[in-house]
Amino acid sequence: KQEVTQIPAALSVPEGENLVLNCSFTDSAIYNLQWFRQDPGKGLTSLLLIQSSQREQTSGRLNASLDKSSGRSTLYIAASQPGDSATYLCAVRGGSYIPTFGRGTSLIVHP
Amino acid sequence: DAGVIQSPRHEVTEMGQEVTLRCKPISGHNSLFWYRQTMMRGLELLIYFNNNVPIDDSGMPEDRFSAKMPNASFSTLKIQPSEPRDSAVYFCASSAPNTYNEQFFGPGTRLTVL
Numbered sequence: 001k002q003e004v005t006q007i008p009a010a011l012s013v014p015e016g017e018n019l020v021l022n023c024s025f026t027d028s029a030i031y032n033l034q035w036f037r038q039d040p041g042k043g044l045t046s047l048l049l050i051q052s053s054q055r056e057q058t059s060g061r062l063n064a065s066l067d068k069s070s071g072r073s074t075l076y077i078a079a080s081q082p083g084d085s086a087t088y089l090c091a092v093r094g095g096s097y098i099p100t101f102g103r104g105t106s107l108i109v110h111p
Numbered sequence: 112d113a114g115v116i117q118s119p120r121h122e123v124t125e126m127g128q129e130v131t132l133r134c135k136p137i138s139g140h141n142s143l144f145w146y147r148q149t150m151m152r153g154l155e156l157l158i159y160f161n162n163n164v165p166i167d168d169s170g171m172p173e174d175r176f177s178a179k180m181p182n183a184s185f186s187t188l189k190i191q192p193s194e195p196r197d198s199a200v201y202f203c204a205s206s207a208p209n210t211y212n213e214q215f216f217g218p219g220t221r222l223t224v225l
Contacts, residue, residue, distance in 0.1 A: 031212065032211065032212060032213075034213060034214060036216075042218070042219075043202060043216045043217060043218045043219050044202070044204075044216040045216075046213055046214065046215060046216075049211055049213045051211060089154065091214065093212065096166075096167070097142070097159075097161070097166075097212065098156065098159055098166075098167050099144065099156060099159075099214065100156070101153065101154040101156075102153075103153045104153070
């Protein structure tokens, strides 16, 4: 059974820092990996989707990488802003297309 | 596109009552997912439909929970009878092969069972 772990569980940084969120998974036979953002009391917003054949995806200040062989993905946020404060979740879809979510990293960017 | 639509947004009910949650996936999406989110357990997949057929329902907690997808544009999640431990936020999501199976989530239904 696929297990997804996100480290750290919580992170507090000053505005302007570059930061890295980590996602690890136990079964490397994945179909895709997706990063989401969730604001308090809200639904999940898709940030980036990486197919199993891809190494990375970029959108604005966000860059996500995928290393299937080591079972890892990272989400890099450049020049963090207070508006980036949210919980970030990664989800892995296996060969059966069933998604498994991590518990998320709660990020606070303070001015 | 309107995105994934869920109703109601909030539901407060008493223990023992039947609860029905509704979801309209994005038009053209052929996969639909029901999730439950709690502080204790995080986001859990309850059931996954593909082309209106349940593919994996191993996450459905017990027989009190049932889900249907009578057509490509509508799904329901029913809890009967409801219990206080069912209190959670229930999310619906959908995806399609022609958009690389990227999942899109609805706003969720916050369920409180007293």
